[in-house]
Amino acid sequence: MRTRRAAALAMTTFLLGAMVTETSAAEIPFRYKISYRNVTSDPDRIWTGEAFAPGPSGTVTIHEYELRTDHGDLVISQIWDADCSSSTCPTRLVRLVPHKPPTVLVDDMMHQVVPPDDARFATVAANGVSAAFAQRPFALGADGNTLVNGDVTFKIGGAKP
Amino acid sequence: MIRSMLRRAFADAGFLLCLSAAAALAGESAASLTAAGIPSNCAVFAAKVSGSEGNFGSINPYGCLGAFQFCPGTFERYYDGSARSFLNDPSAQAVAWTQYEQASWSQAEKNGMTGWSGSRSVMAAAAQRLTNPPS
Numbered sequence: 028m029r030t031r032r033a034a035a036l037a038m039t040t041f042l043l044g045a046m047v048t049e050t051s052a053a054e055i056p057f058r059y060k061i062s063y064r065n066v067t068s069d070p071d072r073i074w075t076g077e078a079f080a081p082g083p084s085g086t087v088t089i090h091e092y093e094l095r096t097d098h099g100d101l102v103i104s105q106i107w108d109a110d111c112s113s114s115t116c117p118t119r120l121v122r123l124v125p126h127k128p129p130t131v132l133v134d135d136m137m138h139q140v141v142p143p144d145d146a147r148f149a150t151v152a153a154n155g156v157s158a159a160f161a162q163r164p165f166a167l168g169a170d171g172n173t174l175v176n177g178d179v180t181f182k183i184g185g186a187k188p
Numbered sequence: 189m190i191r192s193m194l195r196r197a198f199a200d201a202g203f204l205l206c207l208s209a210a211a212a213l214a215g216e217s218a219a220s221l222t223a224a225g226i227p228s229n230c231a232v233f234a235a236k237v238s239g240s241e242g243n244f245g246s247i248n249p250y251g252c253l254g255a256f257q258f259c260p261g262t263f264e265r266y267y268d269g270s271a272r273s274f275l276n277d278p279s280a281q282a283v284a285w286t287q288y289e290q291a292s293w294s295q296a297e298k299n300g301m302t303g304w305s306g307s308r309s310v311m312a313a314a315a316q317r318l319t320n321p322p323s
Contacts, residue, residue: 107264111262147271151247151275157248159249160249177250
């Protein structure tokens, strides 16, 4: 009886964890692309002008994730700069078309990512509930019109003015 | 039998949720924060912040760390070591949080917001005042 109860408890815990952190099977996760650390400008020109706000060091860090679709490449760029709050940072979803400026589809504050290239987070990222978000911080919603970032969603095309 | 197991499983799940929520919100006491190096005149405030954030060893699903839940980007600005060493080092968390608060105050000063210190504000009224200034 004790074994059965333990098994039920373990299964419930697993299911709850999955509900909280896992990307739905119908969602399409973005893949990590690249990080630009301690840069004085954005090499991909997604962050320019007032949107590029370095801290006292004069530099920022940018993390990018990508998703290739039939309609072009989608890139998510998160900038770690002076405009970050304690838990979120400015993040943009853009569509990239060769030889044209990026088209911004979503522009909002989103959960700070756990950089997969950062050894300092290696043990934490491999640990339990934070692992799922670390591996897949962004996903295209099942309807194709929403960006999923952990427990929040953003309407694509609904960027703030 | 299955219904009984399900009922038991949901009861256990509820208990676990309550337990984890309580653990997550318990936070560190003013005494433990003072011991970690938080200035004593800030300890009560720091304990209230920690109460809504976590304990020294807390990690949330987004990789935010410790008693003040330093998320990865913020963490990078205020600590040089690994996430694991940060979680195991209350003193480092005290230093990082103190620096973070000082930086936040500097930012508020830079934006001319510190003059509001001590005053009571109502957001709706403030918005009305900003959009409809008295002539």
